[in-house]
Structure formats: C-alpha cells, structure tokens
Amino acid sequence: MSHNLNIASIRSDFPILNEVVNGKQLVYFDNAATTQKPRLVLDALSGYYEHYNANIHRGIHHLAEKATSAFEQSRKRLQAFLNAEHSEEIIFTYGTTDGINLVASAYGRKFLKEGDEVIISTMEHHSNIVPWQMLCEEKGCILKVIPINDEGELLMDEYEKLLTEKTKFVSVVHVSNALGTINPIKEIIQKAHAVGAKVLIDGAQASSHIEIDVQDLDCDFYSLSLHKIYGPTGMGILYGKRDLLNAMPPYRGGGEMIKEVTFAKTTYNELPYKFEAGTPNIADVVAAKYALDYVDALGKPQIAAHENELLKYATNAVSEIEGLRIIGQAKEKVSVLSFVIDGIHHQDIGVLLDQQGIAVRTGHHCTQPLMNRFNITGTSRASFAVYNTIEEIDRLIQGLHKVRKMLG
C-alpha cells in the first residue's frame, strides 16, 4: 500500500530534526528508543504550565477544574485510542515498565501461588522479564519461556505445549523492540484464555505503528509508553479489564487513591484512582492527548505504509554492505532494522555513525536473553518513524560504507 502523506510538511512539525550533530544535519534513526515530539505536543506542555497548572481532583478553583478536565479528557482520548470499553480501565502510569510492575505486583501477588506458571517469550524486553522473575521468586512460581526460530518468530507449537492448567499468566510483547517482529497476539491471548490464564501485552513498540483494539484482542492488560508515540517521556498507561482491576489490591498507597483515611482503617477510592496514588504527571498526561490526535490525524495505516516503504528500501540497500547480516527477518515486521557486521563491534559502528550525524541504537536493547539466543552480544538498530526519508537511509548506507572502510 502506498500513502498520501506529505513527509516534508510532517518534518517541519518536528523542530528537533533541524539539529546539527557533529557538523551534519541530524539523521534520527533511534525511534524505537523514543520518538521525537511534534510542535503540537511541545505547545500543549508549555500551554499547560503557562495557563492552567494546578493540582487535579482537589481544588474547586478555576485552574484546578480546567486541569482536571484536561487530565480526564486525556483518559477518554486513550480509551478511544485503544477502544477500551470503560474510561476507568485506563490507568495512568510512568510507562510500560511501570504498568507491567503494577500487574505483576498487584495481580500477581494476590492471585498467583506456589507452583503456578507464568509464560513469557525469548524476545521480551527486560521490563517484561524482571518483574515476573521477582514475582516468581517471591511466590515460588515457575517462569516458562516461548522459544523462537532463526527469523525471530515465536514458535507457536512450543507455546501450545507450554500451556497447561498450571499456567496462570502469559505476558508477551506485541512487537519486539530488538527485531521488529509483530507477534500473533490475538491467537496467543485466545490460547491462554482457553486454559484459564490471564494475559498482559507489552505494547511499547506496537502502539505507534499498529491499530490496537483491546476489546477485539480480548487481552486482560495492555501496557504502553507515550514517549514512543510522539508523546511525552515518563508517562504511559495500563489498560486492564474493569473486573480484574476491581479485584486487584492497590499498588501504591498515598493521596488520591483513598476514599477515607482514619488511623484504624483506610477505604480505597474507585477505579481508576485506586491505582493513581499521589499527584500524577499532569502536564505530560495532558499533552499525551495531542500526540494521539497527531497520530490519528495522519492515520496509523498511512504511517505504517510509509514506514514499511522505508523498511523495504533499507533492507534492500543494506544487503550491499559486505558482511552485514540482518537480525530479525520475520514475515510480519514493523520498521526496525537490526543488524550485525562480521568482525565489527556494534559500538564501533555506533560511534562512527554518530560522527556522521546519524543516530542509531547499538547494544543489547535491554533484551540480553534474546541476544544470547542469537549468540551475539548486541546489534546496531535503525528504527524508522513517520518523519524519516529515503534520503536519510541513503546517508545511513554511505555511513556504513565509511565504517567498513575505516574498520576494514
């Protein structure tokens, strides 16, 4: 599919793309780590602080009402973004990691017991490994791992073999940050539900590329970060089915999450506030709405079409680099190009590309078990967003030729 986006005009929405790095115009290919923010989002942030900064859900004055209303509008906006049934199913968090920890802690500690099994996959980010390891250690649960093939796709047969009546929870990444693989999560969710397990989807990488409908997916939890969807840093949401969230104990105690406090007993507030102790990240929550408006105005299918063109072009172009091997060749992929070059350390590639003004990510991408699976210590990763261009990919290719020449 081709698209009708005007990329030049989109680029002009992102002031940071004009930065000059080491004397060259910046090429920003580290979008899987975090995307840049459009002017609209920057204006929303400063607009909040300039015009209606106030603490929410407390004051009765004008500013407090305006801030509260903007904050709750963002919740509604996220509800629509994920097609959640109820707005109180949207819990504001610090990001994907925070949301996963919330579930592992509040759901896991209440409902999992010794001998129960939790399934994750080989391609998980450390944020979707460590919270489950901590839970398993505390409760005596067993962690099982879905293996992958050499292309970087989950082995669904093996997954089915892992599922038993002991399986109580499945937590899997929607899109792999290190490989770009899009996992068949709908099928994963169905199969888990068939044995009575609950499912969390780590949506950190999916949410800027793929339309998400949590009702259609029927996932129990979905965690994401706004900074990967052209929105602010340190802010995300956890979606959870209402019945489950209601059944879970609070995760953190403090202001906002209570109904009544006496020294004898505290009664907890209702959803979603039960999980939002303390003054939240109001400015970033408010600005998040604008990031989603921006994405939806362009249209995710349009964005994906452009990004897929870039991925296809880049995948072809890098094949001319001697000794280069792509890690992650799944049939279903987002615009992530992870690669290694024979005999060259990924850090050397990163340093020399940086000298040429090109930002890629190098290292293990917080997926060390996945790197071990491929017998490598890391990769170089170029990940593309809506504002990237073919010309920029040409600069990457030239850059890589230079790296080869200098290190050859």
Place this chain on the structure above:
Amino acid sequence: MTINEIQDELISDFELFDDWESKYEFIIDLGKQFPPLEEQYKTEDNIIKGCQSRVWLNAYMDGDLLKFEADSDAIIVRGLVSMLVKVLSGHTPEQIAKSDLYFMERIGLHQHLAQTRSNGLAAMLKQMKAYGFAFQAKSVNA
C-alpha cells in the same frame, strides 16, 4: 616521562588531525597495535562492565611502579583504552591516585568518558585510580 608529559604529547599528536576521520583512524590504529591481554587475565574479576562493550583491566606492581594491561572487544574503545594505559601505566601508585586526566577533554573525546553506561571507559579510569589508592595504602602499611 611524567603523567602530564605523556598527556601533553598525546594532545600534540592529535593536533595534526583536522577532521574526525583522521582522528578516529588514528584511534583505530592505536587499537589495532595495542597488544591483546592474555586470555588468562580476561577473568570475571578483571572485567569492567559497560552496557555496550567489555573492557578488561589487569594491574600489577613492578618494583615501585604500578602497571596496567587492558583490552576491549570494541576497537575504538581499545584505542582509547590504550591511551589511558599509556598515560597511567608505570608510575607510582601515589602518582596514579593523584593524577588529573585532562587529555581526553583537550582532544575532544570527553564524550567517551561521559557515557558511563554505554562503555567501560569511565569505570576503567576510576578502577585505575582505585588501584593507585589501594597499592599506595599497601605500601604505607608494609
């Protein structure tokens, strides 16, 4: 030569280069020429963990002088490591503990020392000085 004389010499070496390419080619050459650390010293104890590349550092006393050998799996880091070894190895523990390294900044490579999490260089420098302090304390106690 004193630690500062060696630093000054490196600074003037780098003054010859007027673009990033020749500068990095020089560092890469240093990395290639730097003798590899013998496998027996590439131990868990000697490894300095960065997020991206690994650095190994071995320290030993040779008479009154503290000497270093090191290695890295990334070539540019290896070149940078070789410079740190060149500057600091073969001085007394006290001189090493008290040293003030300014050459990286002057050569315009300080970003490599700042990225604490992505490479082991800053941690390596800290470790070299820590050896200086440790061996200094030992010789005072002896």
